Amino acid sequence: MVSKRLKSKDPDLVYNQKGYAWNKFKSSWQLQLMLVLPLLYIIIFHYGPMYGIQIAWRNYRARDGIWGSAWVGWKNFQEFFAYYKWKTLVKNTLAISFYQLLAGFPIPIILALFLHVSNHKILVKITQNVSYIPHFISTVIMVGILNQVFNPITGFYGHIMKVLRQHKIISSNNYYDILSSEGAFRHLYVWSGIWQAMGWGTILYIAALAAVSPELHEAATIDGASRWKRVLHVDIPTILPTISIMFILRSGHIMSVGYEKVYLMQNKLNINKSEVISTYVYKYGLAKNKLSYGSAIGLMNSAINSVMIILVNFIANKLSDGEAGLF
Amino acid sequence: MKRIVALVLCVVLMVGLIAGCGKGGVKKGDGSTLKIGLCTSALIEDYDTNMFTKWIEEQSGYKIEFQFFSSQSSEAKSQIATMIAAGEELPDILWGVDFGKEVYTEYGDDGYFLDLKEYFDDKKGASKVFWDRFAELPEEDQDRAMRNMVNPDSGAMYALPTLQYSEIDVMDYMMFINQDWLNKLGLSMPNSLEELYNVLVAFRDRDPNGNGRKDEIPFIGCNSLSGHVINYILNQFLYFNEEKSFGIKDGKLTTPFTSNEYREGLKYANKLVNEGLLSSLSLTTNATTLKGYICPTTDASGNINDSDILVGCFVGHPTLVIEPNNPALYKYTAMNYWSNSVITNNQQVYRTFITEDCEDPDAAWNFLMNFYTEEASLRLRYGEKGVDWDDADEGTKSFIGYDAQIKVINQVWANQNNSTWGNIQSTILYYAENEVTQIEDVSKWQDYLNKQFTATHDNYFAAAEKYNPKEKLSAIVLTTEESEQYSMTISNCKSHISNSRTSFVTGTLNPNSDSDWNEYLKKLDDLGLKTWLSVAQKAYDRQNNLK
CATH class of the missing domain: 1.10.287 (Helix Hairpins)
Structure with a gap:
């Protein structure tokens, strides 16, 4: 209908003619109208509050408000580097983040490909549903489950050890506690996260795989390609842009490890590996009402994240001759 | 003419007010409504129909309207911080919100909370109830409360304190040992550090639970109330009160954590951990999890299997780490103390405030003064009088041998109930841990628990008296x-x-x-x-x- 009106009104309109853009915009105003809501959302909730960033350079007090609080220059930033363990914080954050990215990123893709390849429709549906369920478990319950399973005496792991002791396979009373082991913390954190998120993460890739043209597959089959070769040379290349965009977006979170799960999994013994920037901000920024201090650290993280996103996008563009990049 | 009449009326009213205050009791309210913001407790059924709500409304003469905040103090804090940042109206009273000193002082200095100094200073009038009860506290506690109530810079007093006194909760560590295992192995109760070590070695090596497996945990503690196993070990070597950080000698602060004795203590603890005598789980386990280690699952008839008992010696508050009615308790007896025994501070918290949005601060103050009466403190702790508890019978004793003041009919604390607010705040509670509760015709379990409590209490305080340094360090308050x-x-x-x-x-x-x-x-x-x-x-x- 829209195209009809366009034609009837201005039959000679050509692409490079003056006023084309405006006319096109006008002619599809119903569509543009639908864009207003998301636009408003972004302006109000994402750009609007940005003026508050300034409290990172102020000593924020609720009474004086954001504009009225005193300027303190770089004090809040310096304070972070005065914390004697700031290097450990950054190191832990990056280690968890990279581990999470490298181990967690490929798994939903692999799972999506498996589901796509399988011919057993019922099995596929069951697998999808089962693997989605953990996504709906809240963080608190997730950590509760970890605590229950890995308790060295009363947990599932404890019961296995009990049986091993019974059969004299283990002959020591040393109850090794995985949950408070420094070395195990990152693995527990990352792999429980993968278990929880992998099913949900496949949705996007399955949608992308559904868009693979059946003609390509038919042509490949006629040429004698096996199923595996078709995955390699038909499926993966088709979803590669999606993968690359997802990767670029993910790399923008490299400095942000959510505090809830880490905070819940922390204890006295694994603290050297489990204290990350966000938990520190929570403990010393929010809980002690030092909002300026928290903002300063948050802002620093965001700055690093922005640099990362631009960097990865640049690399992606270079590697794919400008096709896989986000912008 | 009108003006004069009004003036005369005013004067008459003022005189009436002053006279009213002069009587010293709590002034009865006029039935107006006060809005109270409190952190909810999951154990309370309904605050509006709550028996304490009804009682305090009747007692004070004010109506209550609630505004609920999260039961988690950190969450409640950020809820209120958001309200303040957004300029929303706060409830008249914030009851039991744990802001921490720095934050509430800031809110007070900024004017969000009212400075209550005027009321506190009116010791004969507005705050008589408070100061009368305050005077009952031990001098040391009074001293500490006085230091903390007043802001050292401005002299302002923003919070209504909650002051408790207990002889049980102040024990930094409570020790229990498996008497059954001692008997089985023919050992006697340890009375020194070396003897303790030998007992622990025997527990580890000689299979006291008789199941043929090497699964005994000779020594374990926990990270919550009265379960500080490392503090226990360190105090065998020097007096170390973690709460205060410093020690004191001849008026000069000392640093126990840099001393040689402290290092010796760490060496001993390290040796126990390395040899599998002290479980490193002690540092991370909370009381609830420790409960699962100490108390094996019972069978259908409520019995436990001796071979399932794992723990030899534990540090912890027995009501927290023992499953009620689990027979595992009978295996354990209170241990002896032979060295420094840290007595921690009584609980004193500052979590109740009158906000700037309160239109009638006098009413809010009068209302809150009702919480400081003895009956209110008991109702906050034990529930509805005559239903959950009542006055003790003449001549009865409590489990540590003190004259009983009340008898508990129905245990509401830490249980689902509708007769308390699930939190003890803005009151002065004397003997918080049943120290003056009449011993009823109690169950075998409760009786045993009481005996162990008594023994621990007596041994602990005797050791503290004998070994702790005489010079005491008072609370240090920075500006x-x-x-x-x-x-x-x-x-x-x-x-x-x-x-x-x-x-x-x-x-x-x-x-x-x-x-x-x-x-x-x-x-x-x-x-x-x-x-x-x-x-x-x-x-x-x-x-x-x-x-």
Whole structure:
């Protein structure tokens, strides 16, 4: 209908003619109208509050408000580097983040490909549903489950050890506690996260795989390609842009490890590996009402994240001759 | 003419007011409504139909309207911080919200909370109820409360305090040992550090639970109330009160955490951990999980299997770490104490405030004064009088042998109920842990528990009397300026000390290695221990000159 009106009104309109853009915009105003809501959302909730960033350079007090609080220059930033363990914080954050990215990123893709390849429709549906369920478990319950399973005496792991002791396979009373082991913390954190998120993460890739043209597959089959070769040379290349965009977006979170799960999994013994920037901000920024201090650290993280996103996008563009990049 | 009449009326009313105050009791309210913001407790069925709500409304003469905040104090804090930042109206009274001193002082200085000094200073009138009950507290507690109630800079008083006194909760560690195992192995109750070590070795090696497996945990503690196993071990070597950080000798602050004795204590703890005598689970386990280790699952008839008992010696508050009616308790008896026994501070918290949005602060104050009566404190702790508890019978005793004042009919604390607010705030509660509760015709279980409590209490306080240093360190209160300036230094030092202590005990650092120990000391110096010490010493001197 829209195209009809366009034609009837201005039959000679050509692409490079003056006023084309405006006319096109006008002619599809119903569509543009639908864009207003998301636009408003972004302006109000994402750009609007940005003026508050300034409290990172102020000593924020609720009474004086954001504009009225005193300027303190770089004090809040310096304070972070005065914390004697700031290097450990950054190191832990990056280690968890990279581990999470490298181990967690490929798994939903692999799972999506498996589901796509399988011919057993019922099995596929069951697998999808089962693997989605953990996504709906809240963080608190997730950590509760970890605590229950890995308790060295009363947990599932404890019961296995009990049986091993019974059969004299283990002959020591040393109850090794995985949950408070420094070395195990990152693995527990990352792999429980993968278990929880992998099913949900496949949705996007399955949608992308559904868009693979059946003609390509038919042509490949006629040429004698096996199923595996078709995955390699038909499926993966088709979803590669999606993968690359997802990767670029993910790399923008490299400095942000959510505090809830880490905070819940922390204890006295694994603290050297489990204290990350966000938990520190929570403990010393929010809980002690030092909002300026928290903002300063948050802002620093965001700055690093922005640099990362631009960097990865640049690399992606270079590697794919400008096709896989986000912008 | 009208003006004169009005003036006369005013004067008459004023006189009436003053006379009313002069009587000293709590002034009865006029039925107006007060809005109270409180952190909810999951155990309370309904605050509106709550029996304490009804009682306090009737008692005070005010109506209550509730505004609920999260039961988690950190969450409630950010809810209120958001309200303040958004300029929303606060409830008249914030009841039991744990802001922490720095934050509530800031809110007070900014005017969000009212300065209540005027009311507190009116000792004969508006705050008579408070000061009358306050005078019953031990001098040391009064002293500490006085220091903390008043902001040292401005003299302002923003919070209504909650002051408790208990002889059970103040024991830093409560020790219990498996008497059954001692009997089985023919050992006697340990009376020194070496004997304790030998007993623990026997527990580990001689299979006291008789199941043929090497699964005994000779010694374990927990990270919550009265379960501080590392503090117990350190106090065998020197007096170390973690709460106060410093020690005191001849008016000068000392640093126990840099001393040789402290290092010896760490060596001993490290040895126990390395040899599988002290479980490193002690550092991370909370009381609820420890309960699962101590109390094996019972069978259908409520019995337990002896071979399922795993724990030889535990440190912890028995009501927290023992499953009610689990027969495992009968295996354990109170241990002897033969060295320093830290008595921690009684609980004193500052979590109730009258906000600037309160239209009638006098009404809010009068209302809150009703909480400070003895009956209100008992109702907050034990529930509805005549239903959940009542006055004790004549001549009865409590389990530690004190004259009983009340008898409990129905245990509401820590149970689902609708007769308390699930939180004890803005009151003065004397004997918080059943020290004056009449012993009823109790069950075997409760009777046993009471006996162990008594023994622990008596042994503990006797040891504290005998061994603890005589010179006591009072609470050190920094000015706002000081705490702002040095908060990073102090928190760096504190966290380094506590992290290193854990590392030395679990073996990440080796207390026997001079280089590890010196590095710990050097790092502490780098972080500004000297600054912290001198600031604290200055504050201490300032306080004692004031006195």
